[in-house]
Amino acid sequence: MDSFFGIGLPELILILIVAGIVMGPERIGQTARWLGRTTAQLQKISRGFVRQLNQELDNSSDGKALRETMQELQQLRRELTDLRGEVTQTTRGATQAARNAFKDVENSIQPPNLLPPDLSSASSKPASLPPQPPPATDKNGSGQTETGNGTAVPPLPTLVDIPDDPE
16 A cells, blocks of 8 residues: 555554544544445446446447447558658658759859869760850950850859858
8 A cells, every 4th residue: 555645654544543533432433434335335336337338338339330430540540640651751752852953953053163073073064965166265355255256255253252141
């Protein structure tokens, strides 16, 4: 008897001693018998109620339907958990593929000299591109270059390092 309603053995002994002093030895016996009978009757009523409830559930078709519904609900819960795992795994794969695609697009936009060393050596010209015009030359000293066919091409802008906004 470790604990009874949060009352340990020392507290129970103290309560019995105080009850013995207050009630006297004659009334303690009567009170204990009354308390025992009342507890037994309450337990009997409780067991009868539970037994009757179980019988009603077993005998009625509603009880069977209720059990079937509970089993279906548990099966649906398992399926939902499996589906959630599949969706999570699929979205992780799609998210990773999208990140890789963004990195590829970013790297394809950058000039070759700004690519990371591992990507610039690995990149090669695809065979399906049209032939490139001859390299541009700066003939007139204006900062603009001319291609082999005589059209002026403005110089490409250079990258500017912008510090982070302090706000």
